[in-house]
Amino acid sequence: MSPLLSVRNLRVDFPTRSGMFEAVRGVGFDLGRERLGVVGESGSGKTMAGRAILGLVRPPGKVTAERMELGGESILNLPESRMRRLRGSRISMVMQDPKFSLNPVMTVGRQIMEGYRLHTGESRAAARDKALEMLRAVQIRDPERVFDAYPHEVSGGMGQRIMIAMMLAPDPEILIADEPTSALDVSVRNEVLRILDRLVGARGMGLIFISHDLNLVAQFCDRVLIMYAGRVVEELPARDLHAARHPYTQGLLNSLPRLDRPVERLAVLRRQQGWRDAPPEGAA
Amino acid sequence: MVQPDMTGQPGRGTPPPAGGVPSARAARLRRRARSLGGLVLSLALTLLGLLLVTFVIGRVMPIDPVLKVVGERATQAQYEAARIAMGLDKPLWQQFLLYMGEVLRGDFGRSISTGHPVAQDLRRVFPATVELASLGTLIGVCVGVPLGVVAAARRGGWIDQIARVVALVGYSMPIFWLGLMGLLLFYGILGWVGGPGRQGIIYDGMVPTVTGLILVDSLIAGDWAAFRDAFSHIVLPASLLGYFSLAYISRMTRSFMLEQLSAEYVVTARVKGLSERRVIWGHAFRNILVPLITVIALSFGSLLEGSVLTEIVFSWPGIGQYITKALLAGDMNAVLGGTVVVGTCFVALNLLSDILYRLLDPRAK
Structure with a gap:
């Protein structure tokens, strides 16, 4: 079975005054109908990789790759008009903080209907029904009221659920979730994750789950990519995360406090220059 | 008086009444209506402050109003009689109350230089300025806003560079020079537009005054020739004022748009697959309104009081020119009357923009 998304040697470069800044330096992976976790510290290029797949790197940023295929078709350097037709309808994205990622002057309902109508060409009434259905699917109790509400009138957890409803309404095959729970209270985090998991699972979608939270990814995902300095340093099944071999992954794991194995002092991650250039563990 | 409830204002609307789904829309409307009451109160206070300031200025000016009325050669008895007749012997607070009462009745006293009541003069000159400033602002908005939006969307592109130069020239050119050059070229050499003044001589006073705006009045009268004449006179000064407000409006629009275009919800809109035009006008632009x-x-307000030079160059009988002449003649009644009118307009513009806020921004309390 061919993967939903296949990426080889993806690079994102930004020209700066002091030369080229390489945000992503040769990332490759295949995504099937699974939950793929992408973990790394801030600045490791995980967000940029996600935006490059969506064709959202704005000039002067430059995206190159050996291969970037969606369902077997190359989406590398597609003209903007064709990329636009894929965005939202086949690949979508949920971002970090619903406070900023929802348009403050548009009602929730209009924002959900907008993308859906664009890709399906449905009537207003049908789009309204779909929006209400999606709001119910993300377990919003009073969808009629929320439909007419503005983003500032809903809570953060609700905002993120609205975001999920909005992005899943046109039925994409792939969802990139870029730190979808980092801005939420711990109490609503699990609820949002559960909803996300259920919807993505039921639709047989591929999910790219970007996060810096190792434990979360270990619990939630099937497979994990560890990124460091713009490249993938290790790739392994999520349940084997604690048996990671790369020193960076081990270092990250060791710097987390554990209830079952208390230590006097937590280890501090010491980065080594060699990690930047070494090929990924599995590939060697 | 309903007090606007600022303290217990949660972000999710008013608490729902028992046994019924609260309509988010109705709750929002109620909230807005309530805060509008507070707004009107604060405006009334602002107007009171304006009157107080103009009153004080009128009293501290080293101009003797009595002398202006009775003349240099009046006897002491005549002078005293006039002083009492004008109420200047009363305590200051009583004078202020009297002044306020007169102003509220629309009585600004008599102008020394024109010999007419100031209110009557203002009814003549103020519409001339309003007409000019409105058309100027209209031009500034219609050109400046799209220019600013496009400049922000194509940041660093050639449109952005052109917009920058256009605005820079608009800021830095002296308006009287541009006005004179415009008159020389378009009136003197090309003959495309009418000369100074609001109307050609043959049309002067031909159109019955309804609003005082000649463009509107000639339309009401159905007099197309008068309309064309008035338009040919206003088009050049209005374009000049429009250019200046365009320079300001386009720069502000550009910077507001740049701020919005880097916001996360713009990325969301792009993720949805919306066209760039829809992202810019449907999402980002709505947020800068x-x-x-x-x-x-503010730009309209500054054209109401600040277009003195334009009015002088184009012999435009507007309020800027009126106040300036009155000031030079020491005609304080006219100066204060004009100031009160312009100040009231500023306050009214503020009220208008506040009301529009409430209509356009769902977050406004």
């Missing part, structure tokens, strides 16, 4: 309205209102 509120600050933009303030900028436009």
Whole structure:
């Protein structure tokens, strides 16, 4: 079975005054109908990789790759008009903080209907029904009221659920979730994750789950990519995360406090220059 | 008086009444209506402050109003009689109350230089300025806003560079020079537009005054020739004022848009697959409407009082020219009357933009 998304040697470069800044330096992976976790510290290029797949790197940023295929078709350097037709309808994205990622002057309902109508060409009434259905699917109790509400009138957890409803309404095959729970209270985090998991699972979608939270990814995902300095340093099944071999992954794991194995002092991650250039563990 | 409830204002609307789904829309409307009451109160206070300031200025000016009335050669008895007749012997607070009462009745006293009641003069000159400033602002908005939006969307592109130069020239050119050059070229050499003044001589006083705006009045009268004549006279000064407000409005629009275009919800809109035009006009632009309205209102207000040079160059019988002449003649009644009118307009513009805020920004309390 061919993967939903296949990426080889993806690079994102930004020209700066002091030369080229390489945000992503040769990332490759295949995504099937699974939950793929992408973990790394801030600045490791995980967000940029996600935006490059969506064709959202704005000039002067430059995206190159050996291969970037969606369902077997190359989406590398597609003209903007064709990329636009894929965005939202086949690949979508949920971002970090619903406070900023929802348009403050548009009602929730209009924002959900907008993308859906664009890709399906449905009537207003049908789009309204779909929006209400999606709001119910993300377990919003009073969808009629929320439909007419503005983003500032809903809570953060609700905002993120609205975001999920909005992005899943046109039925994409792939969802990139870029730190979808980092801005939420711990109490609503699990609820949002559960909803996300259920919807993505039921639709047989591929999910790219970007996060810096190792434990979360270990619990939630099937497979994990560890990124460091713009490249993938290790790739392994999520349940084997604690048996990671790369020193960076081990270092990250060791710097987390554990209830079952208390230590006097937590280890501090010491980065080594060699990690930047070494090929990924599995590939060697 | 309903007090606007600022303290217990949660972000999710008013608490729902028992046994019924609260309509978010109705709750929002109620909230807005309530805060509007507070707004009107604060405006009344502002107007009171304006009157107080003009009153005090009128009293501290080293100009003897009595002398202006009775003349240099009046006897002491005549002088005293006039002083009492004008109420200047009363305590200051009583004078202020009297002044306020007169102003509220629309009585600003008599102008020394024109010999007419100031209110009557203002009814003549103020519409001339309003007409000019409105058309100027209209031009400024219609050109400046799209220019600013496009400049922000194509940041660093050639449109952005052109917009920058256009605005820079608009800021830095002296308006009287541009006005004179415009008159020389378009009136003197090309003959495309009418000369100074609001109307050609043959049309002067031909159109019955309804609003005082000649463009509107000639339309009401159905007099197309008078309309064309008035338009040919206003088009050049209005374009000049429009250019200046365009320079300001386009720069402000550009910076508001740049701020919005880097916001996360713009990325969301792009993720949805919306066209760039829809991202810019449907999402980002809607978010700048509120600050933009303030900028436009302020720019309109400054054209109401600040277009003295334009009015002088084009012999435009407007309020800027009227106040300036009155000031030079020491005609304080006219100066204060004009100031009160312009100040009231500023306050009214603020009120208008506040009301528009409330209509356009769902977050406004």
